[in-house]
Amino acid sequence: MSYREERAAERRLNILKTAARLFSEKGYHDATLDEIARELKYTKGSIYYYISSKQDLLFQCHDMAMNLLLENIEKVRDSELPPDAMLKEVIKEHIETLMSEFNLVTVTLGSDYELEDKYSDIIIKKRDLYENFIAGIIRDGISRRIFREVPVKVVINLIMGAANWIGRWYSEEGPMSLQEIGQFYADYLVTPLMSRNSA
């Protein structure tokens, strides 16, 4: 990549990060392009050199979030861990990914219904991929009698809700680190799945 392309890529990323943060802080609508530009010390016009619309910006935030999450499951997929350990791993990674560096949780959490169809179709597809992988882990655990019988989809929604919500209250000043919280959530949310025998 040439110097120019590098710088361009860097700017694109910068814009994305700032947009993600502001979308998280104030919501998609209340975060104006004027504000995003001001924070970046760009002009509004310049931003449009890199993006095609505000919607596109929101989409890219969601897309980046989903891509990071999908990368996570690639890492875990072939680990040969038992289902309970694997699920805990996924939950921990999920939390750390969304919380670290990019403020993607609240984006993911709050504004998917702000996406126009042509964008949300893509995101939903990726989300399904992600959730199906998790469903696979749970189903595997059930068939191996490690997990008890549960309504899989409901459990996934429960876990996702709990995990995604962290962005709403977590503060670096709190008594627990993000890693600790991740570990605690993983344990807390996998425990009720364990079949009595395995406890």
Place this chain on the structure above:
Amino acid sequence: MSYREERAAERRLNILKTAARLFSEKGYHDATLDEIARELKYTKGSIYYYISSKQDLLFQCHDMAMNLLLENIEKVRDSELPPDAMLKEVIKEHIETLMSEFNLVTVTLGSDYELEDKYSDIIIKKRDLYENFIAGIIRDGISRRIFREVPVKVVINLIMGAANWIGRWYSEEGPMSLQEIGQFYADYLVTPLMSRNSA
């Protein structure tokens, strides 16, 4: 209350319900007053006789949600149930309250950061009241060795996140009723609190 006042109160409630539903469906910003008025077959002008601003409308949605939740804990407070049963009761009521009749979950979930300070102060106060009650239950359980030692605030946030998220995916067409989901969530989320001895 005079007939007039009654009618006015009824209209106010109607407006509130419709607003809550539309806020849930499309988000605070995308739900316009024009639309709310159209659904109610009022004119935009008329609505302003009953409300003072769109912000106020959103505030009242949040406030109603919080009041209903606070009423719930009143019912449970003197039940003399043991902590685990009491907590389950609260979770079940929480879910059923937010999901039923008024579409208040998504409001609660998605748009509290859309509230201006003077409004959100009030809401936050009520939320603290609510969460403190739940914290009391958990602390009571811990001191009575029914619950294990946990970071109370974190657990509350975990539970709230999971429960509030239901509004995003629940559909009446699904295989489980709202009651069943409430029961399942209550069990699932209280289980990991139980101390080993009590299992």
Place this chain on the structure above:
Amino acid sequence: MSYREERAAERRLNILKTAARLFSEKGYHDATLDEIARELKYTKGSIYYYISSKQDLLFQCHDMAMNLLLENIEKVRDSELPPDAMLKEVIKEHIETLMSEFNLVTVTLGSDYELEDKYSDIIIKKRDLYENFIAGIIRDGISRRIFREVPVKVVINLIMGAANWIGRWYSEEGPMSLQEIGQFYADYLVTPLMSRNSA
């Protein structure tokens, strides 16, 4: 019609007239809504109470022009005039209609390709109706040996081009009145159609 409705209709017409004039003077793009509003002493926002978009405004100009022209042919249709006199009548009416009161010629002339498809479809349909009526007169004249054989469509385009162009140069200060010009054009443009025998 109530007083209110009357006033609203009047405003709508006012907006239409001013828009038509400015579209004529400066072209569709260069005539901004700011400017239209300023001339009307409305605010930009108010105008949008009456129209749905700038495109819609342009469409309405075209539509009004076409409706006036179609009304004209209704008047002439049953006059039992011979084809040459009837055609002259149509040309005179065409010119007077487009030039008088509303500045619709230049609109008609210059900016039909600025209309989005959904609008231009309607306009084109009406234009076809209009041109087909004229084509009918000419064909009738030919079959009755009053007109010589000519390529009908080409003649219509020739006449339309000449007539519509008037808006580009006509000034009230000139030596000929609009009526005189209309008469002159009518004679000039019908003469070459006459078959030698009839001269």
Place this chain on the structure above:
Amino acid sequence: MSYREERAAERRLNILKTAARLFSEKGYHDATLDEIARELKYTKGSIYYYISSKQDLLFQCHDMAMNLLLENIEKVRDSELPPDAMLKEVIKEHIETLMSEFNLVTVTLGSDYELEDKYSDIIIKKRDLYENFIAGIIRDGISRRIFREVPVKVVINLIMGAANWIGRWYSEEGPMSLQEIGQFYADYLVTPLMSRNSA
């Protein structure tokens, strides 16, 4: 001219042609420099090495059109043809010039009011030159009793309107060739000028 200058001149011409075509197809405003550049496979920046502004580009289109028309009358001027034949010749040449090679008609037709004063002054001067030459032919014809008495300016405008309009409807797929149309227009538009005696 050096090789370099030649190449530059060639590019300038290329830009002009493409601009003329796009101005014709979509109108001055809707044809963006981005688009012109894209079609030429230049970058927007590069184009500015050859032109000074978009206005200038439009001006050059008009100017080229006028220059071609003025060249035409040079060819005819000394032909010693009688007025009627000479006028027909001018009309035919007018039509063929504007329609062929460069898409200059619609430019001429539609967007002269888009030119800023300093540019349109020059164009108007050339147009006057052109129209005066035609006026000379007509006046000559009148004084030689070949043409009847007519308001010369009005006739010129009538002819110009008819001829310039061709660009709006002419299609190569139609039944008549451009030459045939030119001939037909010339005959049609000169006929009404002939004095009765000369018929």
Place this chain on the structure above:
DNA sequence: CATGAATGAGCTTTCATTCAT
């Protein structure tokens, strides 16, 4: 009380133009 009408602040977006490299 209800409403049609008006307002204006604010938003996203476009695009001709410039300029450092």
Place this chain on the structure above:
DNA sequence: CATGAATGAAAGCTCATTCAT
């Protein structure tokens, strides 16, 4: 010479809010 990048002015449009009737 060519280009990617940046700029900013201006445009069309939306919508909560107000107010006379």
